[in-house]
Amino acid sequence: MKYLKTLLASALALAVSAPVAMAEWQPRKPVEFIIMAGTGGGADQIARLLQGLIEQKGLSSRPFIPINKPGGSGAEALRYMQDKAGDDHTVMMTLNSFYTTPIIQEDLGVDVTQFTPIGLMAMDTFLLWVHTDREDITDLDSYVAAVKGAGLDWKVGGTGSGQEDSVLTAMMEAAFDYEVTYIPFPGGGTVAKNLIGKQIDSTVNNPSEQLAFYEAGDSKPLVQFTGERMAAFPDVPTARELGVDIEYYMQRSVNGPPGMSAEAVEFYTDLFQTLFDSAEWQEFCVSDGLTCDGMLKGGDLASFHASQVEAHKKLIAQVGAGAITGE
Amino acid sequence: MLDIATLLGAGLLQAFEPLNLMMIFVGCLAGLFIGAMPGLGSVNGVAILLPVTFLVPPTAAIIFLAALYYGAMYGGAVSSITLGIPGASTAVATVFDGRPMAQQGKADQALTAAAVASFIGGTISVVLFTLFAPPLAVFALKFGPQEEFALMVLAFATFIGLGGDDIPKTIFSILLGLVMAAVGFDIISGQPRMIFFDFVELQRGIGFLVLAIGIYGIGEMLWTLENTKGEVRIHAVSSTWKSFKKNLSHVREYLPTTALGSALGFFVGTLPAAGATPASLMSYGLTKTFAKDPDSFGKGNVSGVAAPEAANNAASTGSMLPMITLGIPGSPTTAILLGGMIIWGLRPGPLLFTDRPDFVWGLIGSMYVANFVTVALNLALIPIFVRVLAMPFTILTPIIFILCFVGVFATTDRMFDVWLMLLLGLGGYLMRKLNYPVAPAVLAIVLGPLAERSLRQSLISSRGDVMTFFERPISLTCMLLALALMIYPIWLNVRRRRAGATSGTE
Numbered sequence: 001m002k003y004l005k006t007l008l009a010s011a012l013a014l015a016v017s018a019p020v021a022m023a024e025w026q027p028r029k030p031v032e033f034i035i036m037a038g039t040g041g042g043a044d045q046i047a048r049l050l051q052g053l054i055e056q057k058g059l060s061s062r063p064f065i066p067i068n069k070p071g072g073s074g075a076e077a078l079r080y081m082q083d084k085a086g087d088d089h090t091v092m093m094t095l096n097s098f099y100t101t102p103i104i105q106e107d108l109g110v111d112v113t114q115f116t117p118i119g120l121m122a123m124d125t126f127l128l129w130v131h132t133d134r135e136d137i138t139d140l141d142s143y144v145a146a147v148k149g150a151g152l153d154w155k156v157g158g159t160g161s162g163q164e165d166s167v168l169t170a171m172m173e174a175a176f177d178y179e180v181t182y183i184p185f186p187g188g189g190t191v192a193k194n195l196i197g198k199q200i201d202s203t204v205n206n207p208s209e210q211l212a213f214y215e216a217g218d219s220k221p222l223v224q225f226t227g228e229r230m231a232a233f234p235d236v237p238t239a240r241e242l243g244v245d246i247e248y249y250m251q252r253s254v255n256g257p258p259g260m261s262a263e264a265v266e267f268y269t270d271l272f273q274t275l276f277d278s279a280e281w282q283e284f285c286v287s288d289g290l291t292c293d294g295m296l297k298g299g300d301l302a303s304f305h306a307s308q309v310e311a312h313k314k315l316i317a318q319v320g321a322g323a324i325t326g327e
Numbered sequence: 328m329l330d331i332a333t334l335l336g337a338g339l340l341q342a343f344e345p346l347n348l349m350m351i352f353v354g355c356l357a358g359l360f361i362g363a364m365p366g367l368g369s370v371n372g373v374a375i376l377l378p379v380t381f382l383v384p385p386t387a388a389i390i391f392l393a394a395l396y397y398g399a400m401y402g403g404a405v406s407s408i409t410l411g412i413p414g415a416s417t418a419v420a421t422v423f424d425g426r427p428m429a430q431q432g433k434a435d436q437a438l439t440a441a442a443v444a445s446f447i448g449g450t451i452s453v454v455l456f457t458l459f460a461p462p463l464a465v466f467a468l469k470f471g472p473q474e475e476f477a478l479m480v481l482a483f484a485t486f487i488g489l490g491g492d493d494i495p496k497t498i499f500s501i502l503l504g505l506v507m508a509a510v511g512f513d514i515i516s517g518q519p520r521m522i523f524f525d526f527v528e529l530q531r532g533i534g535f536l537v538l539a540i541g542i543y544g545i546g547e548m549l550w551t552l553e554n555t556k557g558e559v560r561i562h563a564v565s566s567t568w569k570s571f572k573k574n575l576s577h578v579r580e581y582l583p584t585t586a587l588g589s590a591l592g593f594f595v596g597t598l599p600a601a602g603a604t605p606a607s608l609m610s611y612g613l614t615k616t617f618a619k620d621p622d623s624f625g626k627g628n629v630s631g632v633a634a635p636e637a638a639n640n641a642a643s644t645g646s647m648l649p650m651i652t653l654g655i656p657g658s659p660t661t662a663i664l665l666g667g668m669i670i671w672g673l674r675p676g677p678l679l680f681t682d683r684p685d686f687v688w689g690l691i692g693s694m695y696v697a698n699f700v701t702v703a704l705n706l707a708l709i710p711i712f713v714r715v716l717a718m719p720f721t722i723l724t725p726i727i728f729i730l731c732f733v734g735v736f737a738t739t740d741r742m743f744d745v746w747l748m749l750l751l752g753l754g755g756y757l758m759r760k761l762n763y764p765v766a767p768a769v770l771a772i773v774l775g776p777l778a779e780r781s782l783r784q785s786l787i788s789s790r791g792d793v794m795t796f797f798e799r800p801i802s803l804t805c806m807l808l809a810l811a812l813m814i815y816p817i818w819l820n821v822r823r824r825r826a827g828a829t830s831g832t833e
Contacts, residue, residue: 184784
């Protein structure tokens with residue numbers, strides 16, 4: 001009975017969407033869904049959820065194939081997209097390294113403001129995590145004391161030099177006047193695993209990356225770097241509440257390569273708008289501490305990107321590119 | 328113990344539900360063909376077939392995808408043996424001895440060995456999975472960068488013995504592979520490096536399949552053409568019930584190898600960083616090093632087919648462990664499985680075992696059943712697979728050339744890689760001509776990036792102190808084993824030479 005219902009529902013969904021979709025541009029071959037980060041991380045989880053929803057809802061006549069290109073803090077993915085200019089069958093799930101990597105690596109020859117904006121799916125958040133066994137660390141003050149005590153023996157795990165978590169780590173180093181050893185891993189999931197295995201001492205993972213371990217009681221959040229406390233973490237103070245001026249978010253937007261055709265842009269924008277409005281996506285946003293108030297797209301998203309690039313240029317100049325790349 | 332038996336019983340019952348059983352069967356069959364097609368890897372296969380899974384409940388869905396993954400793991404062996412092209416990185420080591428066996432007219436024996444070894448590997452590892460999943464998950468967490476690097480050193484050490492007598496040439500080949508592995512972006516700073524002749528395309532690195540298909544597809548073909556002047560007939564194999572029984576009776580010869588490869592494969596597979604490719608390569612290397620007749624490897628030794636096949640199937644089961652318990656997929660294919668799980672509302676992590684025992688144990692139960700289905704299907708299909716070899720050389724060779732082109736283009740979608748493959752194939756042919764072993768170079772391009780990353784992570788965290796590898800018990804053990812493995816073949820060589828000198832056989 002249950003299968004029958006699912007079958008009927010999917011048939012119905014097809015019947016409703018098909019006639020409308022027929023008239024418009026449709027992909028003619030599988031769409032490469034590039035992820036500029038490693039497997040198991042926040043961007044990866046989101047892209048794979050979206051891919052599944054696309055298939056489940058029959059939104060595309062051709063499948064979306066997720067491909068991870070984490071090399072060089074996303075440089076590999078950015079370069080790949082640049083080389084795909086004018087291609088209508090490649091889209092990319094981005095994170096803040098979309099802004100930071102081209103700033104830090106000037107030789108890359110990539111200008112992200114030339115990319116085709118499609119839709120901003122969510123703003124992700126950061127928390128500061130330590131292992132539950134660190135009983136000496138209960139709040140930000142005891143954390144800072146522990147880091148200062150350990151000096152360079154304090155190991156912070158992250159997803160790569162120039163990635164957003166290294167920016168945030170550099171911001172914290174500047175704010176608290178300490179120095180740590182930053183170790184890059186290939187993805188947020190691996191970072192989380194290494195915190196639980198005590199290979200590193202702390203990390204600034206996104207909620208989705210730590211949630212499974214947090215629920216199992218293996219890790220604990222100390223601070224959230226948001227404007228207000230998230231519904232998912234009502235007892236964790238924000239940095240602002242503690243008098244530390246750090247507020248930092250991660251954008252999770254989908255973009256195409258430069259020069260994508262207008263028809264294709266329309267198709268992808270509609271597709272991601274449908275996904276954004278779906279109950280499944282909105283539920284995921286709540287459970288994983290994402291902010292999803294409305295999807296930015298087109299010109300709005302382009303100017304958002306432009307302002308973020310400027311903001312990150314300032315940020316990097318402030319903390320110094322060396323602090324981020326660890327040189 | 329009793330708990331496990333009850334849970335497993337329930338899981339097995341679940342696997343035998345008609346819908347689930349059908350999913351296993353269809354999954355294995357589809358996987359077999361997807362794996363056997365060079366260029367159409369299990370990643371694309373699983374991604375394309377993902378929609379099928381939305382019509383059935385989550386447990387049936389993951390059973391289907393896992394069966395597909397299983398089938399593909401064996402399918403890779405089929406193209407490795409019959410065509411000499413590894414369809415996926417996991418099947419590279421199978422080429423080493425599988426291809427020579429096919430050329431000697433023993434393709435059916437090689438395929439039987441692959442099927443049986445895969446079955447044993449899969450079964451041993453699923454038993455280990457059943458009994459020790461939670462403690463192994465804890466052990467996997469102990470694996471930091473230092474341990475990962477020590478494991479990679481161990482993998483390289485097993486290959487020192489692979490080059491036969493010529494250890495300097497083996498080391499040269501490994502270094503060549505490492506240089507190719509370094510092309511692309513620096514993994515720590517993200518700066519482009521080793522971009523030869525400023526080809527922008529090289530920023531994406533040299534793909535493993537580009538090298539493997541180049542060396543084994545193109546290089547091997549050129550070598551065969553030169554040696555035989557095009558007059559070879561690859562022996563057609565007659566596959567009868569009698570020969571089948573005879574092939575099965577050979578199982579005893581490679582049983583110890585298979586058991587060892589299975590345990591090794593499972594263990595390496597459970598480590599999030601490694602996966603099936605290093606597992607199969609290490610298994611091959613170890614088997615050769617400790618064989619009574621190491622010289623017969625690479626020339627069609629059936630143990631050389633059984634060892635990597637047992638290990639890669641065992642590892643594919645093993646890699647489910649970090650995915651389920653830690654949410655970290657060990658391979659691109661398990662990453663797609665992970666995506667599926669998120670859609671079905673299952674969050675992989677330490678709690679999945681307790682929150683959704685029906686799902687986890689249903690999956691484990693299905694692995695037992697999938698093993699039986701795969702081995703039955705494979706053995707039944709061998710007569711069809713060996714037909715490929717009945718084709719005259721003049722027809723088969725052009726087909727292999729075309730498959731090489733298509734396989735490379737399909738995976739990377741750029742002509743640059745096709746030209747690169749041709750160039751590397753030519754290089755591989757020259758290396759073969761000059762008597763350099765090529766397998767270590769292939770190993771190095773697979774393991775190089777993993778080794779480099781863990782080495783640099785370790786050294787950052789110890790602030791440049793190399794003693795860090797010898798201060799941690801697990802990494803120290805791996806390092807000492809590696810040292811022993813490196814010295815062993817050298818010592819054997821010296822002893823053999825001395826024995827030769829005293830008996831005066833000059």
